[in-house]
Amino acid sequence: MNWRRILLGAAVAGSLAWYYGNNALDHARVLNTEKVHGDQRDYLFEAQILYRNWHGLNDPPVVQPRSRMPLYPAFLASFYEPSWTDWEFFAAAKTANVYLSLALLVVLGVVFFRMMPALPAANLLGVIAFGYYAFKAGYTQSELLFYTLHLLTVIACWRMFGEQRSSRRLCYSVAAGVVGALAYLTKAATLPFVILVVLVAAGRALFAFVRTREPVSAALLLAPPIAFVTVFLLVLYPYTMTSKRIHGQYFYNMNTSVLVWYDSFAEGVEAIASSPTGWPAGRASTRPGPGKYWREHSIAQIAGRFGRGFRDMWLVSFQGYMYGKSLALYLVAALVVAATRGPIVWALLRRHAALAMWLAAYAAVYLPVTAFYEPISGSGTARFLLAHLGPLLFALTMFLTHPAVTAERWHTGGFILTVRHFHALVAVILVSDLLFVFRHRLMTTSGAF
Numbered sequence: 131m132n133w134r135r136i137l138l139g140a141a142v143a144g145s146l147a148w149y150y151g152n153n154a155l156d157h158a159r160v161l162n163t164e165k166v167h168g169d170q171r172d173y174l175f176e177a178q179i180l181y182r183n184w185h186g187l188n189d190p191p192v193v194q195p196r197s198r199m200p201l202y203p204a205f206l207a208s209f210y211e212p213s214w215t216d217w218e219f220f221a222a223a224k225t226a227n228v229y230l231s232l233a234l235l236v237v238l239g240v241v242f243f244r245m246m247p248a249l250p251a252a253n254l255l256g257v258i259a260f261g262y263y264a265f266k267a268g269y270t271q272s273e274l275l276f277y278t279l280h281l282l283t284v285i286a287c288w289r290m291f292g293e294q295r296s297s298r299r300l301c302y303s304v305a306a307g308v309v310g311a312l313a314y315l316t317k318a319a320t321l322p323f324v325i326l327v328v329l330v331a332a333g334r335a336l337f338a339f340v341r342t343r344e345p346v347s348a349a350l351l352l353a354p355p356i357a358f359v360t361v362f363l364l365v366l367y368p369y370t371m372t373s374k375r376i377h378g379q380y381f382y383n384m385n386t387s388v389l390v391w392y393d394s395f396a397e398g399v400e401a402i403a404s405s406p407t408g409w410p411a412g413r414a415s416t417r418p419g420p421g422k423y424w425r426e427h428s429i430a431q432i433a434g435r436f437g438r439g440f441r442d443m444w445l446v447s448f449q450g451y452m453y454g455k456s457l458a459l460y461l462v463a464a465l466v467v468a469a470t471r472g473p474i475v476w477a478l479l480r481r482h483a484a485l486a487m488w489l490a491a492y493a494a495v496y497l498p499v500t501a502f503y504e505p506i507s508g509s510g511t512a513r514f515l516l517a518h519l520g521p522l523l524f525a526l527t528m529f530l531t532h533p534a535v536t537a538e539r540w541h542t543g544g545f546i547l548t549v550r551h552f553h554a555l556v557a558v559i560l561v562s563d564l565l566f567v568f569r570h571r572l573m574t575t576s577g578a579f
Contacts, residue, residue, distance in 0.1 A: 143239075146256075149564075150264055151232055157572050158224040158268025165220050168509065168578030170270040172198060174219060177206035196373060196408060197384040201315040202272035205230065223270040231267040234278040235259050241285060242524075246531045253456075253556045254527045260560070260568055261453030262516055265577035272316050273513055279313035280320065281520040286310075287327050288528075290358070291334075291485040296350040303354035307361025314366060318383035319517065322499065324362055326491050331355035334484040377408045384408055385506070391418035393435075395506040439501025439511060446512045452563060452571050453519060456556065460526040463552045467535055474534050489525060492518075509579035 165171045176194060180203050183191040194200045206223050214222065235255065242251035266273055286306035293299045306327070314320040332355050339348035363370070370380040379387060384402070388409065392398035401410040401418075409417055416422070424432075468475050479486045500514045507514065529535065530549050540547040 146259075147232055147235075150235075150259055150267075151228060153569060153572055154228045154231065154264050154267035155225065157265070157577070158228060160573060161576055162224060162268050162578065165216075165270065167576070168269060168271055168513075169198065170220070170578070173203055173206060173270050173272065174216075174223060176200075176203040177210055177223075178219075180204055180207040181210045181212070193372065193376060195384070196377060196382055199272070199315050199317055199383075200369070201312060202275050205275070206270065220270065224268050227270055227274070228267045231263055231274045234274060235263060238278060238281065241282070245285075246527060247553075249550075249553045249557060250527050250531045253553060253560060254523055256560045256564075257453055257456040257523060257556075258520055260564060261456060262451045262519065262577075264568075264572060265451055265575060266516075267577075269578055271513075271578075273516070276313060276316040276319075277517050277520055279309055279316055280323075280517055281524065283310040283313050283320070283323070284521040285524065287358075287488070288485065288524075290327075290354050291331070291488060292482060296353070299350075299354045300357055303358040304361050307358045308365060310358075311362045311365035314362075315369065317517075318381070318386045319514070321381055321386075322495055323492070324359065326488065326495060328355045328359050330484060330488040330491060331358070333487075378414070382408060388418050389506045390503055391420070391423045393505055395508045398506055435505060436498060436501050439504035440497075442504050443497075443501060443511045443515050446510060446515055451512075451516075451575065451577075452568060455559065455563070457519070457523065459552075459556055459559070460523060460530070463549065464526050464529055467530070467538070467549070470540070471535070471538055474538065478529075478532065478534060492521070512579050 162170075165174060176198060179188070179192050179194065180200070182188045184207065194203070206226070209222065209226060210219060235258070238258065239251070239255045242254055245251070246254075263274060263277075283306055286302050286309060290299050290302040290306060293302060310320055310324055314324075332352060335348045335351035335355075338351050339345065342348075373382045374380045376382075377387075381387075388402060389395060389398035392401065398418075402408060405411070496518055500511050500518070503514060504511050530552065536549050538548065
């Protein structure tokens, strides 16, 4: 064991954590002075509701509204003091969220360093931490908790699809079910992801049975998605049963069940104002949904909504936060490898067909969904798009650290290049941005939206 290298790594990590934390706290103090921005006031209010429920001060207990999910308000309620003024609670919550973000980054760092070489892992963690986590750390929002839990769910499912041993696949599927349920309890955007995982995994098992006619092999492939969705539903059981009792739907959420089917946030809120059920007045058959939306909108209107959403997503990707340059580098590197080493890439796709199909389905579902959500978000697509940035960067890094790719050599201008040179370039640019760009960008960019 190289203790000198371990101590040096610990010193670098500690210095970066200090730099991250202090700058995030400065951002929270200087830029985030109004809790009305980005749902912060609502999360603080719901935290106080939970605190009063826990301590028997609400009789009967108040059911948490289904416009926001309960896990992050529970975190805020865990350190709330009833003697605090609203401003004191806001200030304490901002500080707590910065430290929460550091803890989440530590968890991600441990996972990354276990799955990939040190330099790519450090680059990935650095881009996530300083590219957008630091900008959102000083806000009392659920975003960073959701981003982390969602990324961990993606990673667990990645291992579930890629693992050869059936016992390991089952373990990862159980882990994915637990973490996925926690992600859902943070934001309701997890449900389509769960459906995609189950469909692709079940399709994989069916294909294996058709090809081999071996029921045992197919059953071994079918066990992980069954375990995944079973654990997911069990963890959520108390919450979904309450939703069913009050709103008539197990996975009811005001935003995803109702508001998304209106043309603006104000229109949707007006339709359900003062509704005890969370649904507009009228018969259940007339409730908002994809069928009703399709009947009431023309193709041009629907296409225009998607177009505006995609435009907003494109602008968000390269403005404000500090991840755009790194994302472009990763995408260009992956495209260069794909364009110049086609046989190797096709071999990887064939070997990991289920994983590739799942990733393609993920992108095909969530990009349009994020674009469609834009009119009722009230703040554009930034907060929702960033949830998928971590999984994209992770997938690109895993591709660019695969042994079949790292073994390749590119001869250009008398030099021999490998993807290791790319990882070194990313590190150099990241360090340069931290020294000369990060502080100014952080202190001039709001992370509320």
